[in-house]
Amino acid sequence: MKTTILLVEDQKELRDGLQVLLRGLHIDVLSAVNGQEAVDIMEKMDVDILLADVVMPVMDGISLLDWVVKKRLDTVVILLTAYGDIDQAVTAIKKGAYDYLTKPIDIPRLENTIKRAQEKRELMLENRMLKKSLNENTFKSIVGMSDEVKILLDKIRQYAPIDTNILITGETGVGKDMIAGVIHSLSPRSSKPFIKVSCAALPETLLESELFGFEKGSFTGAGYSKKGRFEIADGGTILLNEVESLSLPIQAKLLRVIEEKNFERIGGEKTLKADVRIISTANKDLMALVDEGAFREDLYYRLKVLCLDVPPLRERSGDIPLLLHHFLALYSKTFKKNLKGFTKDAVRALCEYSWPGNVRELQHFVESITIDVNGSVIRKSDIPSHILIGGMPKEKKLTFEPGTPLFEMEKEAILHTLRLTGGNKSKTAELLGIGLKTLYRKLSDTPLSK
Ligand SMILES: Nc1ncnc2c1ncn2[C@@H]1O[C@H](COP(=O)(O)OP(=O)(O)OP(=O)(O)O)[C@@H](O)[C@H]1O
Numbered sequence: 001m002k003t004t005i006l007l008v009e010d011q012k013e014l015r016d017g018l019q020v021l022l023r024g025l026h027i028d029v030l031s032a033v034n035g036q037e038a039v040d041i042m043e044k045m046d047v048d049i050l051l052a053d054v055v056m057p058v059m060d061g062i063s064l065l066d067w068v069v070k071k072r073l074d075t076v077v078i079l080l081t082a083y084g085d086i087d088q089a090v091t092a093i094k095k096g097a098y099d100y101l102t103k104p105i106d107i108p109r110l111e112n113t114i115k116r117a118q119e120k121r122e123l124m125l126e127n128r129m130l131k132k133s134l135n136e137n138t139f140k141s142i143v144g145m146s147d148e149v150k151i152l153l154d155k156i157r158q159y160a161p162i163d164t165n166i167l168i169t170g171e172t173g174v175g176k177d178m179i180a181g182v183i184h185s186l187s188p189r190s191s192k193p194f195i196k197v198s199c200a201a202l203p204e205t206l207l208e209s210e211l212f213g214f215e216k217g218s219f220t221g222a223g224y225s226k227k228g229r230f231e232i233a234d235g236g237t238i239l240l241n242e243v244e245s246l247s248l249p250i251q252a253k254l255l256r257v258i259e260e261k262n263f264e265r266i267g268g269e270k271t272l273k274a275d276v277r278i279i280s281t282a283n284k285d286l287m288a289l290v291d292e293g294a295f296r297e298d299l300y301y302r303l304k305v306l307c308l309d310v311p312p313l314r315e316r317s318g319d320i321p322l323l324l325h326h327f328l329a330l331y332s333k334t335f336k337k338n339l340k341g342f343t344k345d346a347v348r349a350l351c352e353y354s355w356p357g358n359v360r361e362l363q364h365f366v367e368s369i370t371i372d373v374n375g376s377v378i379r380k381s382d383i384p385s386h387i388l389i390g391g392m393p394k395e396k397k398l399t400f401e402p403g404t405p406l407f408e409m410e411k412e413a414i415l416h417t418l419r420l421t422g423g424n425k426s427k428t429a430e431l432l433g434i435g436l437k438t439l440y441r442k443l444s445d446t447p448l449s450k
């Protein structure tokens, strides 16, 4: 593959001379006379190596380097600095330049630097490919084929690269954390930290120091200084779980982080910059809290620039069989079991259940049933009774007119429960609160045995 170098130099003679030299090395050369022209070119195409002068009119080499770093481009940057200006060179390297060359240019050194830069670029591209396939796998970790999940996946793909805040809403266990993680790994911030904070788990003062950090001596017991989550997440993504439980003072601080992109540690003088994307999750209706005055309206709109609502599992029951098989395969392997699947009526019963704890509840259910069951399939009779009962459709529930003979009611209750448990007599007895022997006796009694 032929390398493309973008040469940015305001002095015409040097520019022309370098162009000839580089073309002699079988390199495609594009040229620009200042940083701004270079930006215009790089907005349109992917450049392998950027060879740029530092001192230029309009936009200098350091600002150009800043732009490349901010854009997270995989372009290798080499700067041309004035002879003896070591400070400039150090600044450039610190900011992310690959190397620097001093003027006047030493040709063998230039050739050597370009060769190493080409190798570096190849590594970067390989990494990019690896990351892409990793991202595809991350994406595939969200199991589901229902229309609801397809719409959600489309939105995730669309929103992930846009560097703005996202609010994810949905009931407990629907996959909000998981989705936030996928968004981070598909975003340009993926190589930077992904930091989770549970806003509901800590009391206000602890949460404040957790988020923003503190300086030594800022409060009783602060015998050392500590970085906050915003500092640790620098350049990456912060996930604020259960954002609805933030107190109003912390909401005010958070608003400032978003609006001014900076903050101070508790007791700190120095203003620190906050370069983070905020993903927040809420399982309550945040707008209702805004109406009650418990959540700041300005913050609400800052957090939900983009929003995703994850539907509860009962509204996409078509995904249940897929999820059951996904987790069964996972746990069969983990627990070295030879479970092949679920019987049809077991799947039907599980699809009828409302899963109030959503995917998390389903996952735990499959985990424990994988441990408990020893055969090769999971049957309806293996399913715990609370799931079977919870899944019983309303029209199948029993109703009796006043005055119905007790034996009739008993008969209906027994037959019904037997159907429900797939004919499992011990489970039926357990559900009815009678012993197994009593059940057998009742079953052999004339009114039931027909
Ligand atoms: N579509 C899915 N495919 C595979 N696994 C999923 C899916 N949705 C959720 N899970 C799994 O379910 C579990 C719960 O998900 P997660 O923690 O993301 O839920 P949550 O919405 O953040 O819940 P909470 O509101 O309680 O924090 C996790 O183990 C997650 O991996």
Ligand SMILES: [Mg+2]
Binding pocket: 176, 177, 241, 281
């Ligand atoms: Mg969560």
